[in-house]
Amino acid sequence: MRLEVFGSDGGIGNPLRTLALLVDDDILVEAGSGLGELPLERLVRIDHVFVSHSHLDHIACLPLLIDAVAARRDTPVVVHATQETIASLREHVFNWSIWPDFTALPTPERPALTFEPLDLGKSVDLGGRLFTALPARHAVPTVGFLLDSGRASLAYSADTSTCDELWRTLNQVENLAHVIVETSYDDSLMDLTIKAGHLSPTLLAAELAKLERPARVHIAHMKSGLADTILREVERLALPHQPAHLARGQVLEF
Numbered sequence: 001m002r003l004e005v006f007g008s009d010g011g012i013g014n015p016l017r018t019l020a021l022l023v024d025d026d027i028l029v030e031a032g033s034g035l036g037e038l039p040l041e042r043l044v045r046i047d048h049v050f051v052s053h054s055h056l057d058h059i060a061c062l063p064l065l066i067d068a069v070a071a072r073r074d075t076p077v078v079v080h081a082t083q084e085t086i087a088s089l090r091e092h093v094f095n096w097s098i099w100p101d102f103t104a105l106p107t108p109e110r111p112a113l114t115f116e117p118l119d120l121g122k123s124v125d126l127g128g129r130l131f132t133a134l135p136a137r138h139a140v141p142t143v144g145f146l147l148d149s150g151r152a153s154l155a156y157s158a159d160t161s162t163c164d165e166l167w168r169t170l171n172q173v174e175n176l177a178h179v180i181v182e183t184s185y186d187d188s189l190m191d192l193t194i195k196a197g198h199l200s201p202t203l204l205a206a207e208l209a210k211l212e213r214p215a216r217v218h219i220a221h222m223k224s225g226l227a228d229t230i231l232r233e234v235e236r237l238a239l240p241h242q243p244a245h246l247a248r249g250q251v252l253e254f
């Protein structure tokens, strides 16, 4: 599998883009503002979108994606998310007020968008590429994702605070090669970090101490203006996994 990073940040302010990870041209993980970087002909080829939770930085471009491609596709874009996230998207976004309900457009029989509920731990098989929801702990119901090509696996934490279950699950993944993990705030904002359900460098260190596998660790979801401080603090901690910034434009093959 080939994962291309179009957005990896937790906020905006050029050159920042919120999370949008394109897998093999046809699958998108998160629909943040980075999605707006793709030309229309590449947007049209996205068949599946995995959304971790309902927060705006992860779904901001989802309504615009569906609108942009609706007339150019024969099949619906399938959005995979938990029941709770789907309910939020239906109630608060695709509600005819914020945006049209594309599950009924252009016709209910041939809609531009369908929702597919995800269950924790149950895999979705897309042509031999397995997508499995991972446990996360955040301000709203959230899941991370495990992407397994058969050869190797990549884990994406989504937004999470301390979550023992996540690391317990990843320690069972024998072919784990990459872990993308959030670090939203620097350590001076510890109170906010905990209240908002995120990680700071010190909390990240405690989480990575639970990971018993030698994976490459990539840091994502840093909030606007905090990247330099966060990365400096992470470097000072001299963590064994040597986490590196997941940069826009980066490609991970696994």
Ligand SMILES: [Zn+2]
Binding pocket: 053, 055, 138, 159
């Ligand atoms: Zn969030």
Ligand SMILES: [Zn+2]
Binding pocket: 010, 055, 057, 058, 159, 221
């Ligand atoms: Zn977020």
